[in-house]
Amino acid sequence: MKHDPDFLKSIHFPVPLIDSIRVSRNIRMMAARAEKAGIFFRPHFKTHQSAAIAGLFRKAGVTGITVSSVAMARYFAENNWTDITLAFPFNIRELDELNRLDKLADIHLLADHPDTVNALADGVTKPHNVFIKIDTGYHRSGILWEQKDAILALARRIESAGLLTFTGILTHAGHSYHSSGPEEAAVLFRETIGKMNNVRDFLLHSGISSCKISLGNTPGCSVADSFDGVDEIRPGNFVFYDLMQLSMGICGENDLALALLCPVCGIYPHRNEVVILGGAVHFSKEQLRGKEQKPVFAYAIELTETGFGSLNREICLTGLSQEHGIVQMPAKQIQKTRIGDVLAFVPAHSCLTADLYAAYLTTAGGKISRINSVSARSVQSPALPENNDSVSF
Amino acid sequence: MKHDPDFLKSIHFPVPLIDSIRVSRNIRMMAARAEKAGIFFRPHFKTHQSAAIAGLFRKAGVTGITVSSVAMARYFAENNWTDITLAFPFNIRELDELNRLDKLADIHLLADHPDTVNALADGVTKPHNVFIKIDTGYHRSGILWEQKDAILALARRIESAGLLTFTGILTHAGHSYHSSGPEEAAVLFRETIGKMNNVRDFLLHSGISSCKISLGNTPGCSVADSFDGVDEIRPGNFVFYDLMQLSMGICGENDLALALLCPVCGIYPHRNEVVILGGAVHFSKEQLRGKEQKPVFAYAIELTETGFGSLNREICLTGLSQEHGIVQMPAKQIQKTRIGDVLAFVPAHSCLTADLYAAYLTTAGGKISRINSVSARSVQSPALPENNDSVSF
Known part of the structure; x- marks a missing residue:
């Protein structure tokens, strides 16, 4: 970390620093976990969304990735990633854009509804692998894992569509983000593996020839003691981690890798806030x-010569309006704080904070x-009139 | 509203519609309120941030505006707005950018700390009006209105800086966003006017020659029965309103003017959700x-031939992850919903939703x-290495 005045001078407004x-290290650790387990590591790139960070994954041996939007698929396809799973029940309104990506990459798709499969069957212009999304308890999307007949029927429908190949079953155990701690996250992960294998066994016994099992989620993948019964994992958040993962005990303070640099614009000693x-x-x-159920949007983190230092929970972002952040800090810290100082904050949820920027600074x-x-x-769509500001009202 | 297939076909992913x-109508109504009261209408443009919508304000007679960032000041200055109040305690790290706007517009500034005034005094390159930010109870920024000596001292410091002119006192009674209803919002607004006039009287009696009073906030400005003792108002949200304003009774359902168009990608009849x-x-x-303190991120709104129809609270956005939204709806509505349908949703807070897009569709x-x-x-800053993706790790 360059602490010279030139570097600090360059911070004019909030900028994310990694x-x-x-x-x-976070990338190498997760890649090593997957390698040791002998499973395919298909990291989710929705957290960083950066070709440069993707390059670090490539160095760690990663060849296949996960994204959550067609726009992300395009970005990474244009950055030479050719094996991409789009982990969202496919939005059939983006079929034309999917087809435009044909020459750049193989995009593997998700479906959990016959109409989605039908639209794909009618609309794709090259072969695609299709996973069935399974709901293993998060209740966001997917067919309930107990509804095996519905899963089988959808798998057969996929198989019967010429350009589609049923590839496997995929789940995101998002309910593990509410775990009480690493033990519960690990238990949930084992249960999820059990449910998915139960579904796979049924499909294979019913005549489906092969079925991969793909599991997401940083909490489970960070703490699982076994990946038996899993073909691939798709964690994403671990690249930066954040306060949510820290609060669950999924990562340590030294794993927090994203902070936002923000200038101090007001100092209010009478209420210990800036x-x-x-x-x-x-x-x-x-x-x-x-404490006392008060909101925490971020905690401050120290900057050292080599990178991030200690997390400082005494300096807490407790209020947010559109542009202002209210930061509580101890009186002794207030006394040292000056208008124009830059403070670094680790956000509650790194994926959402990072999505608000088009670049990162690095330590x-x-x-x-x-x-x-x-x-x-x-x-x-080109069908819509563009830039017609003068005629639109 | 064009309901023909061509229009619907053009919606591929979430797009804001106004x-x-x-x-x-919202613009004309607020302009008329200000005109009737004989006060200056300086609308906050942080909600729409659009030159085209700004044009509607111009038609309604608006000549001076409010923004909350230097970037917004630049955007509107480049769109021929020359009388701009930057309603944020000035971020002294953006002094150079402020000075670069010298030729385009007059930017009026806010301060609540001597160090901010000193930095401005040393750094500006043309005359600027400076308001003192007053804390009338919101406790976000500003000098507490009771600390009149501190306010007077800062006003004198501003006056003593050659290129700065003390112009008045400015407050944002943001606590009115937690009002129980229009009556309480109106009471808070009256109290705020009282506090500000108390401060002004003190300053004028202490030898300050003139002092404008500037008040923000949509709730108060929407419902106040009198603007006596106010020189200008700076409401912003009223241009679109949203569920927060509606829930407080500040606007009616027919005033809601922003919705997000979103495609349906999954249907889950067993839990009445898509x-x-x-x-x-x-x-x-x-x-x-x-209900039952469950989160509400948005309600659906009907689209008609001429624009928005009725708000439908039975179709409720109750869960959000990075890209997915979980929508609860009655069974009879689920039965009519198809994969690929587009639903329109009025968000909880229009300012924050709109900030996530670079364009609006209009009805x-x-x-x-x-x-x-x-x-x-x-x-x-040009001092930072750019686009050095290959050398940054």
């Missing part, structure tokens, strides 16, 4: 609950780019 | 509390642009 050493330029549009409104002194999500969401 | 008629492509990155995680059939906030936040 600890280069920690990011590299105001930073750093609001809901800079952090997202994701929160933990701290190695660089700047790396990532998807500009707002731009990616602003592409419109 | 009701042209309602936006125009999943839309529309998550935290599309809505923001701002929420209300609904008049157009598309209008707005600031790309992610791009605006990605400008970096």
Whole structure:
């Protein structure tokens, strides 16, 4: 970390900073866990959404990835990733854009509804692997794992569509994000593996020729003692981790790899608070609950010569409006704080904070780019009139 | 609203839609309130952040505006707005960028700390009006209104700096966003006016020659029965309103003017839920509390031939992960819903949702642009190495 005035001078407004050493280590650790278990490591790139960070995964041996939107699939396909699972029940309104990616990459798809499969069967222009999304208890998307006949019927429907291949079953045990701790996360992960194998056994006994099992989620993959019965894992958040993972005991303080640099714009000693330029549009409104159930949007983290230092829970981001952040800190810290100081904060949920930027600074002194999500969401059909600001009202 | 297949076909993923008629009406109504009261209407543009919508304000007679970031000031200055109040305790790290705006616009500034005033005094390159931010009870930023000596001292410090002019006192009674209803919001607004006049009287009696009073906030400005003792108002949210304002009784259902169009990607009749492509990155995680204190991120709204129809609280966005939204709806509605349908949702907080897009569709059939906030936040000092993705780790 360059602590010279030139570096600090360059911080004008909230900018995300990643600890280069920690990011590299987090990637190597998870890759090693997968390698040791002999399973395919297909990391979810929705957290970092950066071709440069993707390069670190490539160095760790990763060849296949997971994304959660067609826009992310395009970005990584354009950055030479050719084996991509789009882990969202496919949005059939993006079929044309999917087909435009045909030449760049193999995009593996998810479905949990016959109409999605029918639309794909009618609309794709090259072969695609299709996973069935299974609901193993999170109750967000997927066919309930107990509804094996429905799963089998959908698998057969996929098989009967010429360009589609039924590839396996995929789940995201998102309920593990509410675990009380690593032990419960590990138990949930084992239970999830059990449910998925139960489904696979049924499919294989029913004449389906092969069926991979794909599991997501950072909590389970970070703490599982066994990956027996799993073909691939798709964790994503572990690249940065965050306060949510820390609060569950899934990572340690030294694994936290993303912070937001924010200037101090107001100092209020009578209430032990400062105001930073750093609001809901800079952090997202994701929160933990701290002491007395008060919201915690971020804690401060120390910056050292080599990267991030200790997390400082005494400096807590407790309030967010659109651009303002209210930070509580002890009186002795207030006394040392000056207008224009820059503080670093680890957010509650790194995926959502990172999505609000198009670049990261690194503690190695660089700047790396990532998807500009707002731009990616602003592409419109050419059928719509564009830039007609003068005639639109 | 064009309900023909061509229009619906153009919706591929979440896109914000504004009701042209309602936006125009909301603007005219607030402008008329200010005109009737004989006060200056300086609307906050942080909600829409669009030059095209700004044009509607211009038609309603608006000449001066409010913004909350230097990036917004630049955007509107480049769109020919020359009288701009930057309603944030000035971030002294953006002094150079402020000075770069010298030729484009007059930017009026806020301060509540002597160090901010000193930095401005040393750093600005043309004259600026400076308001003192007053804390009238919200406890976010500002000098407490009771600390009149501190306010006077800061006013004198501003006056003693050659290029700065003490212009007045400014407050944002943000605590009115927690009002139980319009009556309480109106009471709070009256109390705020009283506190501000108390401060002004003290300053004028202490030899300060003039002092404007500037008040923000949509709840108070929407319901106040009198603006006596106020020089200007700076409401912003009223242009779109949202569920938060509706829940407080500040607006009616027919005033809701922003919705997000989201495709249905999953249907789960056994739990009366569908999943839309529309998550935290599309809505923001701002929420209300609904029945049994469950989170409400958005309610559906009907689309008619001419614009928005009725709000439908039976179709409720109750869960958000990064890209997924979980929508509860009655069984009879589930039966009518198909994969690929597009539903329209009014978000809890329109300012935060709108900030996630670079364009709006309008029910008049157009598309209008707005600031790309992610791009605006990605400008970096030339001192930093750029695009060095290969050398940054």
